[in-house]
Amino acid sequence: MILEEELLADFPADADVPAHAVADSVSASKRILVVLDDDPTGTQSVADLPVLTAWEPGDFRWAFGLDPRPAAVYVLTNTRSLDPDEAAERNRAVVTNALAAARESGLELAFTSRSDSTLRGHFPLETDTIAATLEAQNGLGADGVVIVPAFPDAGRVTIGGTHYTRSGSGGLTPVADTEFARDATFGYRSSSLAEYIEEKSGGRFPANSVIVLDLAILRAGTPAESAIAIADALEPAADRTPIAVDIVTENDFRRLALGLSEAERRGKKFIYRVGPPFVRGRIGQEVRAPLSSAEALGPDAPRRGGLVVVGSHVGQTTRQLDALLRRLPSARVIELDVERVLAGDESHIAETAERVAASLATGDVVVHTSRTLVTADSAAGSLAIARRVSAALVDVVRQTLAAVRPRFVVAKGGITSSDVAAHGLGIRHAMVRGPMLPGIVSLWEPMDGPALGIPYVVFAGNVGDDASLADVVEKLSYQKESIND
The missing domain is CATH 3.40.980.20 (Four-carbon acid sugar kinase, nucleotide binding domain)
Incomplete structure (x- = not known):
């Protein structure tokens, strides 16, 4: 058994980061995060946000016109049930129509490909398609693809670049050793995210080309200090460089959000491939108590x-x-x-x-x-x-x-x-x-x-x-x- 506490002993301790530290920067911007959700379960970590099961420009106009304007909009693409060609076409349609509606409203968009916290789904096909569509539509692609599958509430954490599922009593199981890795459609062999990326990209992105943001970087001092450390680490990203991120707590998501904002302020462009709670951390939403x-x-x-x-x-x-x-x-x-x-x-x-x-x-x-x-x-x-x-x-x-x-x-x-x-x-x-x-x-x-x-x-x-x-x-x-x- 791998003990979580032993792995964490090599990294700085967790420290509180208030949600409003992220939310304040989001509310000052007109940018909306469009979340292409490959099945509807990506919404389970957020509250009071719109979700669309259709993606004509009029559907986006409805969502963008809500009062108050949402920080994120979910689009239920259901691409995990489609073959690769169908999945790519659906991603293209969503991005194209979202951009058309945003231009009418004078809004800026960022795009997130939300998928499974146990690494199943069309990767890197979907992020490649989003990037290519952005390049075709507005000439701007992505410097990096930020990969954050962690879902601590459901027992999925990433430590030292390796993705795990919690197995009880503080034990961790590398995700490639679970039933999810034997999925008939989306199976895989690697628990190291860098090696998973190399495997799924057919070697196009070798493991040693992946930027790994580990907990040593995310927890480097105060939130402001870690934001600078994250942005510095992302400086080399270019032409869709994969970026694998350690996450264990909600504070780690918030530190990552501040770091991504700093990198974007410096001019970097990112697409995200994430598990459910990333969006909550990225927009600075408080953790919602269960509904009565x-x-x-x-x-x-x-x-x-x-x-x-x-x-x-x-x-x-x-x-x-x-x-x-x-x-x-x-x-x-x-x-x-x-x-x-x-x-x-x-x-x-x-x-x-x-x-x-x-x-x-x-x-x-x-x-x-x-x-x-x-x-x-x-x-x-x-x-x-x-x-x-x-x-x-x-x-x-x-x-x-x-x-x-x-x-x-x-x-x-x-x-x-x-x-x-x-x-x-x-x-x-x-x-x-x-x-x-x-x-x-x-x-x-x-x-x-x-x-x-x-x-x-x-x-x-x-x-x-x-x-x-x-x-x-x-x-x-x-x-x-x-x-x-």
Whole structure:
């Protein structure tokens, strides 16, 4: 076992950096951070920011025109569910349309590619595409690509340039030794971020070309002193130089934000490839406490069942599903048979939706895919299977919503959450209201479409402990409310 405290002994101690130190500089600027989120779980660390599931110029005009103007806007690209060509085209469209809307409003934009804290996703394809599109649109590319996958709230930290997951009792596991590195589509071999970058770039960026901002630099003296140290370390960055960053605490994110601002003041241009909490630190947002039941549901929540949709197949999700059913044994469980879906059995989808709608009248319903993971011989084939299964879940949700409005909807899994939001619930614009658990699991308020007024919870497949899904559903369920009464 690798002990976190032993690794940290080689670096300066953590020290407090107030959020307003970052926020003050952000509020003085007209720049908005546009976050291309490759699935909707990137919003789980922020609060009171807009999220778009469509990216026409008019969608950006809606977000940029909010009062107060948001420091960041999330765009749900769902590119982790797409093949590389489709992902690249979607990134190009988002950047092009965001820039068009910004020019109309006289705004400056910066771009963030938000992806998985366990290193899965289209990298460096997405940051390359953003940089190339910026060069084509305004002649300005990127000096560096700042890579910050850390997500301490979910147990992912980067120390000494190596990315880890916390395994309990202060232990750390190199991320390449976890189940996430064996992903059928986005697997990898390296836990060192510099070596991961070399691996994923096919050697285009050798490990020794990566700038590593370790904790010795981030924690170099006062926040002002560390900002200068960070900017000095970034001075050599040119032509999309990869920059790997150590992060263990929220203060590290804030020091990084101050350093990036100083480097940008000196003229550097960056694109970011990050995990969820980077945006919170970059814009100087305070850590939002978990929403209460009353905050999440509002005063007029109907006393009927909520809908929990589970598509993720990682072991963590299966354990959470088991714990949920033990905690709320009255919940109705309905399985969507993947084999029948892949065989093209449309009647199975319709029958499943009818059962879900009928069951919501009497209590909470959990609809999940069969737990045997079906994959293909290639990464592209496995991705295609995942998309077909997700489409079937979306059909179930859409048909259910046409018959009855659930008290709430919880979607478990990244691709599942995205597809349910955009296609199952018909959400185009939403506001992220905050987390349901400390630092993880976000609640959206739909601002339009058939789901207007239905709290929507986005729950990543790879976050939380075994009890987390049960904790969230219990907070929202009227059945548990009745028991507590």
